[in-house]
Amino acid sequence: MPTSLVQGDSLLAVNIGAATTRAVLFDVVEGEYRLLASASSPSTVGAPFQDVGEGVRNTIHDLQSVTGRTLLNANGLITPSQPDGSGVDAFVSTLSAGPVLKTAVVGLLDEVSLESALRLAEMTYSRVVDSVGLNNHRKADQQIDTLLRLQPDVVIITGGADGGASRSVNKMLEPVGLAGYLLPPEKRPAVLFAGNQKLDDEVKGLLGNVTSSLDFSPNVRPSLETEDLEPAARELAHMYLGVRRRQLKGLDVIANWANGEVLPTAYAQDRMVRFLSQIYAGSKGLLSVDIGASAAVIAAGFGQRSTLGVYPQFGLGENLPSLLQYTTLEDILRWSSLDISTGLLRDYIYQKALYPSTIPATKEDQAISQAVTRQALYLAVQTARRNFPRSVRVPRPGLLPSFEPILAGGGALGDAPTDGQSLLLLLDAIQPTGLTTLILDKNDLLPLLGAAAARNSILPVQILESGAFQSLGTVVSITASASYGTLVARVRLTYDDGHEAQADVKYGSLELLPLGNNQSAKLTLRPSHGADVGFGPGRSGAVRVSGGALGVVIDGRGRPLVLPDDPVRRHELVKKWLWSVGD
Amino acid sequence: MLAPVNHILALTTILRERVLPINGKVIARLNQKVSPMDVIAEASLAREHVLLDVGRVLNLAPNAADSLILCKVGERVLAGSVIATGRGWMPKTVKVPRDGKVVVTGGGQVLIEVGESRIELRAGIPGNVVQIIPERGVVIQTTGALVQGVWGNGRVDTGLLTNLAEQPDSVLTAGRLDVSLRGSVIIAGQCKDVDTLQAAAELPVRGLILASLFPSLLSVAREMRYPIMLTDGFGSMPMNSAAYRLLTTNVKREAIIKAENLDRYSEARPEVIIPLPVSSEPDPPQEVTQFAAGLTVRLRRPPAAGMIGTVSTLHPGLTTLPSGLRAPAADIKLENGEQVLIPLINLEVVG
Numbered sequence: 001m002p003t004s005l006v007q008g009d010s011l012l013a014v015n016i017g018a019a020t021t022r023a024v025l026f027d028v029v030e031g032e033y034r035l036l037a038s039a040s041s042p043s044t045v046g047a048p049f050q051d052v053g054e055g056v057r058n059t060i061h062d063l064q065s066v067t068g069r070t071l072l073n074a075n076g077l078i079t080p081s082q083p084d085g086s087g088v089d090a091f092v093s094t095l096s097a098g099p100v101l102k103t104a105v106v107g108l109l110d111e112v113s114l115e116s117a118l119r120l121a122e123m124t125y126s127r128v129v130d131s132v133g134l135n136n137h138r139k140a141d142q143q144i145d146t147l148l149r150l151q152p153d154v155v156i157i158t159g160g161a162d163g164g165a166s167r168s169v170n171k172m173l174e175p176v177g178l179a180g181y182l183l184p185p186e187k188r189p190a191v192l193f194a195g196n197q198k199l200d201d202e203v204k205g206l207l208g209n210v211t212s213s214l215d216f217s218p219n220v221r222p223s224l225e226t227e228d229l230e231p232a233a234r235e236l237a238h239m240y241l242g243v244r245r246r247q248l249k250g251l252d253v254i255a256n257w258a259n260g261e262v263l264p265t266a267y268a269q270d271r272m273v274r275f276l277s278q279i280y281a282g283s284k285g286l287l288s289v290d291i292g293a294s295a296a297v298i299a300a301g302f303g304q305r306s307t308l309g310v311y312p313q314f315g316l317g318e319n320l321p322s323l324l325q326y327t328t329l330e331d332i333l334r335w336s337s338l339d340i341s342t343g344l345l346r347d348y349i350y351q352k353a354l355y356p357s358t359i360p361a362t363k364e365d366q367a368i369s370q371a372v373t374r375q376a377l378y379l380a381v382q383t384a385r386r387n388f389p390r391s392v393r394v395p396r397p398g399l400l401p402s403f404e405p406i407l408a409g410g411g412a413l414g415d416a417p418t419d420g421q422s423l424l425l426l427l428d429a430i431q432p433t434g435l436t437t438l439i440l441d442k443n444d445l446l447p448l449l450g451a452a453a454a455r456n457s458i459l460p461v462q463i464l465e466s467g468a469f470q471s472l473g474t475v476v477s478i479t480a481s482a483s484y485g486t487l488v489a490r491v492r493l494t495y496d497d498g499h500e501a502q503a504d505v506k507y508g509s510l511e512l513l514p515l516g517n518n519q520s521a522k523l524t525l526r527p528s529h530g531a532d533v534g535f536g537p538g539r540s541g542a543v544r545v546s547g548g549a550l551g552v553v554i555d556g557r558g559r560p561l562v563l564p565d566d567p568v569r570r571h572e573l574v575k576k577w578l579w580s581v582g583d
Numbered sequence: 584m585l586a587p588v589n590h591i592l593a594l595t596t597i598l599r600e601r602v603l604p605i606n607g608k609v610i611a612r613l614n615q616k617v618s619p620m621d622v623i624a625e626a627s628l629a630r631e632h633v634l635l636d637v638g639r640v641l642n643l644a645p646n647a648a649d650s651l652i653l654c655k656v657g658e659r660v661l662a663g664s665v666i667a668t669g670r671g672w673m674p675k676t677v678k679v680p681r682d683g684k685v686v687v688t689g690g691g692q693v694l695i696e697v698g699e700s701r702i703e704l705r706a707g708i709p710g711n712v713v714q715i716i717p718e719r720g721v722v723i724q725t726t727g728a729l730v731q732g733v734w735g736n737g738r739v740d741t742g743l744l745t746n747l748a749e750q751p752d753s754v755l756t757a758g759r760l761d762v763s764l765r766g767s768v769i770i771a772g773q774c775k776d777v778d779t780l781q782a783a784a785e786l787p788v789r790g791l792i793l794a795s796l797f798p799s800l801l802s803v804a805r806e807m808r809y810p811i812m813l814t815d816g817f818g819s820m821p822m823n824s825a826a827y828r829l830l831t832t833n834v835k836r837e838a839i840i841k842a843e844n845l846d847r848y849s850e851a852r853p854e855v856i857i858p859l860p861v862s863s864e865p866d867p868p869q870e871v872t873q874f875a876a877g878l879t880v881r882l883r884r885p886p887a888a889g890m891i892g893t894v895s896t897l898h899p900g901l902t903t904l905p906s907g908l909r910a911p912a913a914d915i916k917l918e919n920g921e922q923v924l925i926p927l928i929n930l931e932v933v934g
Binding site for chain 2: 041042044045046047048049050054058098099139140141144145148174178181182184247248318321343344346347349350351352354355357358359360361362363364365366415417418421
């Protein structure tokens with residue numbers, strides 16, 4: 001069992017994804033934490049391996065090969081680190097692999113506690129299979145039969161303001177308790193009660209013996225006007241591990257290495273977003289997007305407020321065919337630079353679901369893969385946007401607020417062949433507005449730092465400042481109503497040595513001005529035709545910007561991004577944009 | 584790197600767990616020889632429940648109502664029978680609406696399970712019962728040929744193997760399905776229309792082993808009452824040569840088509856088992872191996888998706904693929920002599 005982490009200790013962090021398991025080793029170099037090495041290998045959660053631990057050990061073996069440091073022996077993980085240099089002082093892990101959690105939500109009023117329960121369910125890798133509220137007209141026995149048929153993994157119960165009415169909530173508990181009683185013990189759901197706290201003892205009495213676990217959190221709706229999901233989300237993350245330990249062989253060993261705490265990857269990601277949002281709070285929010293085989297995860301921080309959306313329906317693995325319930329094949333193909341038939345795309349989607357960890361080997365397969373990723377991420381961002389605080393300013397209804405920065409991670413983004421392709425994919429899918437810095441998290445560090453943060457507050461800060469994340473550059477996304485080819489902005493970049501780079505940005509184009517990593521310069525923006533370059537419609541301004549792999553990128557394609565209907569013209573444009581970003 | 588194995592084996596020892604979805608009674612005995620249609624376990628399952636709120640009907644508090652409830656947990660009750668009678672000179676009564684069994688009483692309520700149905704679990708494959716799983720089922724061991732697939736419609740059946748695929752990429756049409764094929768498990772290449780699936784249902788056939796199916800036909804395929812298994816995937820993929828050779832050389836033999844839904848998180852996988860007699864027990868299949876030169880592999884994704892080849896060279900470290908991605912990769916020599924560069928993650932070993 002690892003010793004508790006003290007400042008200065010080495011840390012091994014492992015993220016177990018549905019397709020890929022990644023391990024990252026951190027240690028102190030010249031007085032500061034640094035990322036020493038990372039390794040990844042296929043996850044082994046599913047058939048034929050059926051053992052999460054196998055993939056973790058394989059990945060750590062690869063890490064050993066890279067670093068020359070022995071981390072495993074016949075007994076497992078070597079902890080703490082030994083005088084001969086082997087081992088590691090602490091271990092943390094995050095997990096997104098596993099089947100989507102079937103979740104039933106129970107609340108009172110549709111627009112109040114039930115809505116909070118649904119939002120809470122959306123904060124983890126779950127799919128709501130049943131929803132029961134006071135307005136639901138099914139009889140209790142029908143509710144029992146539904147629960148018996150669906151066999152949810154998790155039931156979230158909300159309802160009742162603290163100290164408020166209890167009778168209605170009790171009535172809602174009965175079907176859950178009776179269904180739990182009738183189910184075989186190994187199929188009983190884990191239950192989270194996040195309602196009227198006065199009822200905790202009654203809930204224990206009613207459900208204590210008929211659930212696989214019963215957890216309590218502070219009320220998500222302590223009063224009619226107040227919603228506080230964070231404590232319940234923390235409890236849900238704890239429950240998630242409990243459910244997964246029952247479902248996934250080999251997880252117990254990994255959980256023991258991590259002192260019993262394996263966090264859901266999305267929760268750990270959100271934890272970092274909240275942390276960053278608070279310490280780097282500016283006038284803008286902070287956005288983190290992650291898309292992989294299990295889900296698309298969108299976390300946004302707005303100072304003291306944050307939102308988290310976990311969307312398994314937009315994951316690129318076994319759930320991929322469900323994407324077609326939310327979009328059309330034509331809408332996916334609009335992003336492709338190649339002429340691909342809808343039939344080929346449909347076959348791709350179903351075939352990829354059979355083999356979630358496979359990767360595109362040909363250019364055509366890569367084009368399809370990126371089109372699917374764009375559309376899935378686009379839909380996830382659009383879904384998450386609905387939960388952003390209404391007080392946050394947006395340039396136009398339906399557009400995103402301006403974020404600073406935007407962090408992007410997940411297998412599908414980090415593995416793009418070129419930085420230009422990553423950048424264009426993110427611009428198309430997220431469609432940011434105003435000025436922002438795009439940061440690529442190629443090693444999926446953000447959730448791992450979130451997992452480490454609870455035990456070592458210095459490590460995440462030092463890693464963030466160490467350059468372990470890759471800046472793609474500063475992006476100016478112009479909001480304008482114009483026709484293709486119309487001048488929408490004149491930009492000038494003044495470097496520290498006094499020389500300048502300029503560009504006339506026409507509607508529908510992308511312009512790149514070189515500015516390397518660790519460099520900064522003054523960017524002057526003069527919009528035309530009432531375009532908004534981030535300072536308000538038609539307003540000019542100057543701002544100091546940082547560079548990145550692609551320098552300063554001016555996206556003059558407008559928001560929302562509208563692609564031509566004519567496929568020939570559209571393919572030409574997409575190719576032109578790819579060429580603009582150096583592909 | 585670890586390699587998953589797709590089983591396409593001419594002769595192997597096969598162990599399969601057969602369990603009830605709920606607890607029940609195991610009928611089969613240890614070491615019993617079973618045939619596919621033998622019932623090995625059974626259970627009863629209540630499809631519905633009726634909750635009778637005695638307290639509310641009698642207008643009494645739950646505790647007071649509990650004392651008036653006449654039935655006990657486990658008791659069978661008939662429709663119309665009285666399970667509680669109120670007090671007074673004209674007492675109200677609570678009657679059972681349907682035949683059933685009392686499962687819970689308390690809190691002034693009675694929960695009755697109704698619409699009980701019986702589940703019979705059949706052996707599915709011929710063989711010997713080598714393990715009893717108490718109250719749930721058995722493990723059966725058999726020997727024979729094994730072909731695993733990638734998708735199944737959840738049905739299981741047995742019949743004589745008949746080949747309608749002259750080539751691995753032959754397209755099965757409704758016109759090929761005549762009455763002589765009734766009761767057969769048919770080997771076919773691709774299926775591209777609903778009519779063919781429905782014509783097979785009308786005969787009926789005992790199963791369809793297809794290379795691939797158009798995704799647009801999936802919902803119809805799921806509804807068919809006969810098993811459908813895909814060996815390779817979706818779209819217009821030909822049957823991989825290893826599966827095609829093995830299946831077509833076993834024509835006229837009895838085959839079990841277990842078109843189970845593929846579940847990554849359990850051992851459920853669609854497969855065809857062709858029981859064969861043996862003099863000595865062959866080795867059971869290997870689930871996982873290490874990639875190495877000389878291994879026979881199947882390609883899971885383009886280029887050459889579904890094709891069989893041999894690992895000729897394993898590249899050290901990461902290799903840049905035509906897509907631009909960098910990944911551990913190998914040169915694969917396909918059966919047509921062509922050599923292709925494939926990431927290891929897109930391969931599965933055949934064996």
